[in-house]
Structure formats: C-alpha cells, structure tokens
Amino acid sequence: MGIALPGIPDIDRGIVTLSRTLSSKDISIAKLTEHIPYPCFVENDANAGGVAEWWNHQEHDNMVYLSIQRGVGGAVLLDGVRYMGRHHHSGEFGHMCIVPGGQRCLCGRRGCLEAYCSTARISSDLGITREEFFEALEAGNTEYQKIWSDYLDHLAIGINNIRMVLDCDIILGGVLAHFMGPYLDDLRFRLRNISSFETTGDFLKLSRYLSWSTCVGVALHFISDFIDSI
Numbered sequence: 001m002g003i004a005l006p007g008i009p010d011i012d013r014g015i016v017t018l019s020r021t022l023s024s025k026d027i028s029i030a031k032l033t034e035h036i037p038y039p040c041f042v043e044n045d046a047n048a049g050g051v052a053e054w055w056n057h058q059e060h061d062n063m064v065y066l067s068i069q070r071g072v073g074g075a076v077l078l079d080g081v082r083y084m085g086r087h088h089h090s091g092e093f094g095h096m097c098i099v100p101g102g103q104r105c106l107c108g109r110r111g112c113l114e115a116y117c118s119t120a121r122i123s124s125d126l127g128i129t130r131e132e133f134f135e136a137l138e139a140g141n142t143e144y145q146k147i148w149s150d151y152l153d154h155l156a157i158g159i160n161n162i163r164m165v166l167d168c169d170i171i172l173g174g175v176l177a178h179f180m181g182p183y184l185d186d187l188r189f190r191l192r193n194i195s196s197f198e199t200t201g202d203f204l205k206l207s208r209y210l211s212w213s214t215c216v217g218v219a220l221h222f223i224s225d226f227i228d229s230i
C-alpha cells in the first residue's frame with residue numbers, strides 16, 4: 001500500500017516530520033501502518049506527484065512539479081531523479097517568500113506563496129467550494145474575477161521565480177489543475193509579462209494526472225520494484 005502525506009518521510013528514523021497540514025510535527029510510520037497487512041511505502045505527496053508526472057513526460061531532462069492545493073509544494077526532478085536537498089526540503093515552493101511582510105502563512109512566516117495561492121483562498125476563505133468559485137467566475141462574478149486575477153498574479157510570481165532558478169519545464173498539478181485548463185493561457189501571458197527573459201510561457205504545462213498524480217506516483221514505486229524483480 002502506498003501512503004502519500006504532506007510531510008517529509010525520514011525512513012531511517014521511522015517518522016514523517018514537519019507535517020504542518022496535519023498539525024503534527026512527527027508521525028510514527030510504524031504506528032501509521034501497524035493495522036495494514038500489506039507492505040507499505042510512505043512518501044511525500046508532492047514528491048509522489050512529481051514522479052508520476054516525470055514518468056508521463058519523459059521527453060524532459062529536468063522538470064519541476066508544482067502542486068497547488070490547500071498546501072503548496074512540489075518536487076525537483078533532475079534527469080528523472082528527485083533532488084531532495086540536504087534536509088529533504090527541496091521543492092517546498094509553498095514557503096518561498098513572494099511578498100515581504102505579506103500575509104501570514106501556516107508556517108508562521110509572512111508572504112509565502114502558499115499564503116496567496118493555497119486553494120483555501122478561493123474556497124473555504126469565501127465559504128464556498130472550489131467548484132462554486134469557478135462556476136461564479138465563469139458566470140461573470142466581478143468580485144471573484146478580482147480575487148482570481150490577484151491569485152494568478154501571485155502564482156505567476158512564484159512560477160517565474162522557480163523558472164529563474166532552474167530554467168526547466170514546470171508541470172502544474174494538484175487539485176487546482178482540474179480547473180486551470182481555461183486559464184492556462186492567461187497565466188502564461190502573466191508569466192511573459194514578468195519574465196526577465198523572452199518566453200512564450202509554454203514551459204508551464206498542466207499535469208496529465210491532475211489530482212491523481214500522487215496516487216499514481218506511490219503506485220509506481222511498487223511497479224518499479226516489480227519490474228526490477230523480473
């Protein structure tokens with residue numbers, strides 16, 4: 001069984017650490033899996049999504065997967081291998097500061113990308129579902145159009161920063177990807193306007209698995225093991 005969590009698995013210590021979304025700092029992997037009578041694999045949700053998208057986009061040498069849902073995270077894949085960083089914090093794009101002194105983030109700092117681009121900004125903050133937000137947006141709700149325009153501006157800043165550092169394709173995934181099809185050109189246009197280099201913005205692509213990326217990614221772990229065994 002594959003288990004993907006919004007935290008950082010530390011297999012050596014047998015824990016998942018810093019899972020702010022679950023309001024817990026350490027989760028014991030043994031406790032998490034003790035009642036599951038199958039081999040278990042525990043992975044960070046964004047990393048799992050990144051692996052799935054890499055698998056489906058193998059024409060790319062290097063790739064960033066940016067997952068936008070309540071939490072914002074991602075993965076950096078270099079030649080198909082996840083770059084984890086010294087403290088396994090690579091790909092924590094949600095806590096990149098895009099507005100110094102800006103809105104408070106769940107991490108305790110201010111101005112993080114997640115503080116502006118969590119899907120909570122277009123759902124629970126407004127007391128509605130994501131589906132209701134996009135329906136009203138389509139119907140011409142001017143208040144939501146303003147919120148969405150600000151949201152896209154902040155998202156473009158975050159994506160542009162990632163692109164400036166890594167200069168590779170960026171795959172946009174997570175639950176937001178379900179709704180982004182009609183707005184992808186708008187987001188690319190905003191990227192063109194703020195990029196220091198000439199770009200059409202087509203380095204930004206939509207996830208193929210949408211919010212299923214995480215599930216596919218953890219499943220691929222077992223498929224890969226099976227293929228290696230034959």
Ligand SMILES: [Zn+2]
Nearest residue numbers: 095105107112
């Ligand atoms: Zn933060």
